[in-house]
Amino acid sequence: MRVIRSDGSVESVAELTRAVLDALDGGPAVLPLDPRNPAADSVRAAMRPDEPVEPGTAVIITTSGSTGRPKGTLLSARALLASAHATHARLGGPGRWLLATPPGYIGGLQVLVRSHLAGTTPGVVDLSRGFRPEAFDEAAREVLSSPGPHYTALVPTQLSRLLDAGGAQVARFDAIVLGGAAYPDELRRRAERAGVSVIPSYGMSETASGCVYDGDPLDGVRVRLGADDRVEVSGPVLAHGYRLDPAATAEAFVDGWFRTSDVGRWTDDGRLQVLGRLDDMINTGGVKVPARQVEDALLRHPGVRAAGVVGLPDPEWGRRVAAVVATTDELDLDSVRDAVRADLGAAATPKQLLVVDELPLIGPGKVDRSALRRLLLGHVDHGTADAEE
Known part of the structure; x- marks a missing residue:
């Protein structure tokens, strides 16, 4: 070798x-x-x-x-x-x-x-x-x-x-x-x-x-x-x-x-349409939500230039939809959630939404989902104001 x-x-x-x-x-x-x-x-x-x-x-x-x-x-x-x-x-x-x-x-x-x-x-x-x-x-x-x-x-x-x-x-x-x-x-x-x-x-x-x-x-x-x-x-x-x-x-x-x-x-x-990874399907309250579809909906919002979505443990829903978005502008989080709700329904709407300057990446342009989970869980632990609705 x-x-x-x-x-x-x-x-x-x-x-x-x-x-x-x-x-x-x-x-x-x-x-x-x-x-x-x-x-x-x-x-x-x-x-x-x-x-x-x-x-x-x-x-x-x-x-x-x-x-x-x-x-x-x-x-x-x-x-x-x-x-x-x-x-x-x-x-x-x-x-x-x-x-x-x-x-x-x-x-x-x-x-x-x-x-x-x-x-x-x-x-x-x-x-x-x-x-x-x-x-x-x-x-x-x-x-x-x-x-x-x-x-x-x-x-x-x-x-x-x-x-x-x-x-x-x-x-x-x-x-x-x-x-x-x-x-x-x-x-x-x-x-x-x-x-x-x-x-x-x-x-x-x-x-x-x-x-x-x-x-x-x-x-x-x-x-x-x-x-x-x-x-x-x-x-x-x-x-x-x-x-x-x-x-x-x-x-x-x-x-x-x-x-x-x-x-x-x-x-x-x-044509083949890839909906996302099997382990990125989020079962929240009995509804299966593809993380990629939520990411696409977030990216359609004019203030969002990058987005990553993961499922996190939740005592009420089993798993909750959580998202990290990158923006260079002021972002109205309620308007972002409203846009996803109108596009995909309530189950797909992020219950946790965090704004960052840059998403963590791994490899050639792939979002590092493990890092996303750490970011989101860390903000929950610290009670950051914009981490929860």
Whole structure:
């Protein structure tokens, strides 16, 4: 196993790219790590790099380890290449890519694989000091000056910040593959008004990145809804298990299908709509409330720019809907609750609502729900005035 520490700088991305291409050609498996992650050393130790790697593994994509025991997803060259080929087929052909997300996560790493298939060198946004719109624009100009088509992959937080900064360069790309988190309706409207070509994607490390684009599975990918409307995925893009964890592998990968942790439904026009994670369904007073639907409703309020929703223990309701919202404006909490009540009903209305400057994030743009719970419970303990109705 080859452990590559990449902080998102141009030099570290080049080193990781060489290692990944070697792995795709039959070389040692690659374990990418972000040295800026405080848990990087514990994640490395959990992957036991001195022990033999499971056969057929090209890349191991790990969890951050901040929410529990680190888990390594085993991806073969076949799965990575199948995903990259299917992505190009859906987008309209190979093109020049700009890497703008951390390469140690599957969305960023796939930009390296897609660029390899396209026979091009990806542009790189230097992420060593975090994501900065001006750094994106600088790297984008170089990519856009070469023959196209031109693609990049972003998470919603990045897209929002680029639009806040004017969005001049991002609007010039032929397609923006958006993943890592839900695509809020208000952000979608902003992108459309700015002329940005966004393709929302759904996927995860176990599916070698996005495998459903705008609700439609990629070529070769099959999706079904299992028990409790759990989303299940099959196809050549699947991982072949978890590092040194046969029990978790057997539970998640069954008869050629990967059992995700997400709940979904089919829309009237046959597209997959992901409602949220199974463990994010909040049973409050006997009513099941998807946390993501509440987040979407909160984001439709003009004063809310980010939102995270969790369920907390409640002596009366069993679980109560609790929310943390980020805003730069004065916010009337009663009007926020009224808007959610009008949209989704009383059961979905947050009984606890906390305002912060920034939501805690984990990974590439994902809300850290464990941190949200700690924030909310901490404010309850201290009796903060705006924490309860």
